[in-house]
Amino acid sequence: MMRFGERLRMTVFGSSHGPEVGVEIDGVPAGVIVDVPAIQRQLDRRRPVGRRLATRRQEEDRLEIDSGLVDGISDGRILRAHVANADIRRAPYDRLGDVPRPGHADFPARVRYGPEADLSGGGIFSGRMTVGLVIAGALARGLLAARGIDVVAFTRSIGPVDARVPAEATPAELRALAARSEVEAPDPAAAAAMEAAIQEARRDGDSLGGVIEVRGYGLPVGLGEPFFDSVESEIAHAFFSVPAVKGVEFGAGFAAARMRGSEHNDPFAWIDGRVQTLSNHAGGILGGLTTGMPVVVRAAVKPTSSIAKPQRSVDLAAHRDTTVTVTGRHDPCIVPRAVGVLENVTAFVLADLALRGGFLP
Ligand SMILES: Cc1cc2nc3c(=O)[nH]c(=O)nc-3n(C[C@H](O)[C@H](O)[C@H](O)COP(=O)(O)O)c2cc1C
Numbered sequence: 141m142m143r144f145g146e147r148l149r150m151t152v153f154g155s156s157h158g159p160e161v162g163v164e165i166d167g168v169p170a171g172v173i174v175d176v177p178a179i180q181r182q183l184d185r186r187r188p189v190g191r192r193l194a195t196r197r198q199e200e201d202r203l204e205i206d207s208g209l210v211d212g213i214s215d216g217r218i219l220r221a222h223v224a225n226a227d228i229r230r231a232p233y234d235r236l237g238d239v240p241r242p243g244h245a246d247f248p249a250r251v252r253y254g255p256e257a258d259l260s261g262g263g264i265f266s267g268r269m270t271v272g273l274v275i276a277g278a279l280a281r282g283l284l285a286a287r288g289i290d291v292v293a294f295t296r297s298i299g300p301v302d303a304r305v306p307a308e309a310t311p312a313e314l315r316a317l318a319a320r321s322e323v324e325a326p327d328p329a330a331a332a333a334m335e336a337a338i339q340e341a342r343r344d345g346d347s348l349g350g351v352i353e354v355r356g357y358g359l360p361v362g363l364g365e366p367f368f369d370s371v372e373s374e375i376a377h378a379f380f381s382v383p384a385v386k387g388v389e390f391g392a393g394f395a396a397a398r399m400r401g402s403e404h405n406d407p408f409a410w411i412d413g414r415v416q417t418l419s420n421h422a423g424g425i426l427g428g429l430t431t432g433m434p435v436v437v438r439a440a441v442k443p444t445s446s447i448a449k450p451q452r453s454v455d456l457a458a459h460r461d462t463t464v465t466v467t468g469r470h471d472p473c474i475v476p477r478a479v480g481v482l483e484n485v486t487a488f489v490l491a492d493l494a495l496r497g498g499f500l501p
Contacts, residue, residue: 144377146496148165148168148283149167150163150166154271155269156262157225157263160225162275164220169214172214186270204221205220238455239453240464241451244445245262250456269383270383273378280487283491284490291486292355292483293353294317294324295331297334298334298338301334303334305326305327314355321334321335322476341473342472345448346447347443348443348444349443351475353436353438354436354439354483355434359424359435360432360499361430362430363497364428365497369493369496370427370429371429372425373428374492375388375437379482382478382482384442384474385439385482386442387439389438391436396421406420406433407419416432417431423437439482446470448467450465451463451465
């Protein structure tokens with residue numbers, strides 16, 4: 141299923157080593173001024189180029205809008221956008237058809253789709269598919285901004301290194317702090333330690349994972365749809381579509397299981413003329429609806445599966461055990477590139493729910 145969303149719908153297309161990757165977005169109201177350079181800036185955040193720590197695959201990722209815009213204004217038709225895949229090297233993937241990489245999608249994909257499936261570069265299981273998510277989310281954040289809703293994401297941890305996040309920081313301050321480091325962590329000391337940890341893993345032919353936090357600010361009370369389409373369900377659904385995301389929690393998340401009610405409950409108070417809570421263990425969501433407090437969600441990103449170290453695998457054609465050493469260009473840590481992806485995905489979900497709930501025109 142390559143489609144997501146209800147009132148605002150995206151269909152992602154393409155594959156890692158095909159000619160292009162992109163998205164069709166349906167449900168954008170006519171007459172919206174679309175900030176194309178802002179979408180390009182969001183795409184630039186997920187590009188490996190310029191990041192010392194990332195894969196050396198070079199992609200320009202220049203946004204092309206194929207339909208749905210006239211003079212920068214949406215015309216109510218399907219908005220189709222893509223970027224060309226420029227830097228494609230197939231050779232490192234040739235053997236993958238028979239010898240699946242441990243931790244990647246190769247094995248179940250090969251069984252499900254057969255040996256003809258194009259798994260070069262990960263095919264549709266590649267991180268490149270997130271280009272479409274970023275375009276759709278970046279467009280959606282324009283809709284949210286008009287209503288004063290902002291979404292910001294940053295790196296919470298990489299490997300064993302935790303960032304200390306300033307408690308009272310505004311979204312703009314968090315964004316500025318995170319943007320100062322290659323790893324997008326809002327804590328300069330931790331960011332340096334994270335970079336060192338990634339370099340060390342790379343030297344070992346290995347990889348690291350981490351945790352990304354996304355916050356939604358300025359949300360109205362009551363956004364979200366009952367039961368199956370709660371804010372948590374929709375965000376988690378979208379997050380788990382992003383390759384390498386293996387866990388999602390809201391507010392206190394799994395730590396809530398160890399708290400007492402008296403500790404976990406967020407007391408209500410009138411502050412600045414509106415009902416707020418004195419803590420935010422709920423992560424801004426009660427009963428699947430927003431409370432008006434910041435929505436706080438964290439995602440666990442696993443360590444990159446494609447590592448240079450030899451690993452045990454199987455030869456599916458010869459029916460025997462073997463070892464695999466993954467070549468090709470892979471990020472030793474996906475986390476920094478996934479920060480912008482999850483930020484934009486969250487914006488997409490919130491914009492869809494806002495349209496569904498009548499919070500946006
Ligand atoms: C932005 C981004 C870049 C990624 N780059 C790589 C990569 O270079 N090498 C790799 O093995 N996996 C990479 N992945 C993760 C794989 O696509 C993913 O682990 C694989 O499809 C298996 O899916 P799963 O981890 O969700 O189970 C990337 C993911 C994202 C979001």
